[in-house]
Amino acid sequence: xxxxxxxxxxxxxxxxxxxxxxxxxxxxxxxxxxxxxxxxxxxxxxxxxxxxxxxxxxxxxxxxxxxxxxxxxxxxxxxxxxxxxxxxxxxxxxxxxxxxxxxxxxxxxxxxxxxxxxxxxxxxxxxxxxxxxxxxxxxxxxxxxxxxxxxxxxxxxxxxxxxxxxx
Numbered sequence: 001x002x003x004x005x006x007x008x009x010x011x012x013x014x015x016x017x018x019x020x021x022x023x024x025x026x027x028x029x030x031x032x033x034x035x036x037x038x039x040x041x042x043x044x045x046x047x048x049x050x051x052x053x054x055x056x057x058x059x060x061x062x063x064x065x066x067x068x069x070x071x072x073x074x075x076x077x078x079x080x081x082x083x084x085x086x087x088x089x090x091x092x093x094x095x096x097x098x099x100x101x102x103x104x105x106x107x108x109x110x111x112x113x114x115x116x117x118x119x120x121x122x123x124x125x126x127x128x129x130x131x132x133x134x135x136x137x138x139x140x141x142x143x144x145x146x147x148x149x150x151x152x153x154x155x156x157x158x159x160x161x162x163x164x165x166x167x
Contacts, residue, residue: 007031011039014046023057026065037066044074044082051081058088096133102126106136110153115144120155128162 008030012022022038030036046054061067069085076083076091097105103122110117117140125143129135139162146161147153 008033008036013041014043019050019053026061026067030064035064035066039068041070043069044071044079055084096131110140113140113144114151116152118154121153121158124155124158
C-alpha cells in the first residue's frame with residue numbers, strides 16, 4: 001500500500017550477478033510493504049559452487065522474503081539440486097499436460113471462465129495454439145468474448161475467430 005513496487009521487487013537470471021546480492025536484497029526490510037520479492041530465472045543453470053552457496057543462504061531468509069525460482073529445463077525428479085529446493089519450498093508445476101490430455105485441460109479452463117466448449121473446438125485450439133499456455137488461455141478468453149452472451153462455443157466459432165491452420 002503506497003510503496004513503490006520496484007523498491008520491493010527484483011528479478012534476474014541465474015549467473016547475471018552474484019547470488020549474494022539477491023539474498024542481501026531479500027534480507028533487507030521491506031520499504032512501506034510487508035514483503036520483498038525476488039524472482040530468479042533459470043535456477044537450474046547455477047554451477048555446483050553457486051548451488052551449494054544458494055542452499056546455505058536460502059536457509060536464513062526472513063519471513064518477509066519471497067523468493068520465486070524458475071527452472072525451465074530441469075525437474076526435481078531429474079536434478080538433485082531442484083529436488084533439495086522442492087523439499088523446502090512450495091513447488092508449483094507450470095507445465096501444460098501432455099498432448100492427449102490437452103483438450104480436457106482446455107475444456108476445464110474454459111469452464112472456469114464460464115464457457116462450455118465442444119471437444120472439437122478444444123482439439124482445434126490445442127493444434128492451433130501449440131504448446132503455449134498463454135496463447136491457449138488468451139484464445140479461450142477471446143472465444144468467450146466472441147460468443148457472448150452465449151455461454152457455449154463449438155468448432156465453427158473457433159474457426160471463425162482463429163481461421164484454419166496452414167498445415
